[in-house]
């Protein structure tokens with residue numbers, strides 16, 4: 174991903190506040206469309222206003238990726254500024270993955286974690302995130318629902334990692350087939366699959382286990398069949414094609430306590 178800066182200059186000082194307000198709306202629309210990460214800021218100095226953001230790709234802000242709402246907001250911003258905005262990439266965002274550039278994808282994975290700034294849909298071929306605006310068949314509602322699920326998942330992951338009062342509740346949400354978070358996520362996977370027309374898999378988290386041996390014998394929690402992969406795919410050790418589920422082996426066993 175890339176750090177970027179977009180600069181605007183208001184035609185009059187009295188319009189600067191209006192420009193700031195419109196820019197927040199514009200940034201929100203870009204975020205909803207997957208064109209910028211949900212980590213942006215707007216700053217001002219006299220008539221100059223800057224949007225600092227993180228882009229999945231160098232060209233994420235190109236007009237062709239805008240949706241109706243971001244185009245309309247950009248038009249109203251155009252009436253408040255002296256000249257077209259200037260965009261610059263200021264560097265590669267540290268510790269962020271590159272975006273998928275595959276021409277064809279055999280499947281997608283719905284997957285995120287608390288430090289993830291990228292798209293919640295990853296490519297099944299290269300395992301890299303797929304910017305939501307690249308999935309042309311997804312409508313605005315689906316994009317919003319995906320980002321809403323991502324935010325809920327990250328809230329659970331945060332509770333789990335902080336190991337406080339919500340640890341077990343959050344772990345169940347992320348690891349159980351019948352949790353609200355999982356049911357929402359799988360419903361989304363099915364809806365995305367119907368639109369994008371490639372299989373969309375859901376990841377079930379696994380942290381605690383009895384032993385590595387027992388983990389290898391673990392069966393798909395939905396159909397009860399064997400789902401251990403002969404070769405792991407990235408972090409995934411289990412995959413059930415019929416149930417569209419993925420999981421990984423537990424990493425914490427009672428013997429680790431010694």
Ligand SMILES: [Zn+2]
Pocket residue numbers: 273274275278296297298299300301
């Ligand atoms: Zn890919």
Ligand SMILES: [Zn+2]
Pocket residue numbers: 393394395396397398413414415416417418
């Ligand atoms: Zn299954």
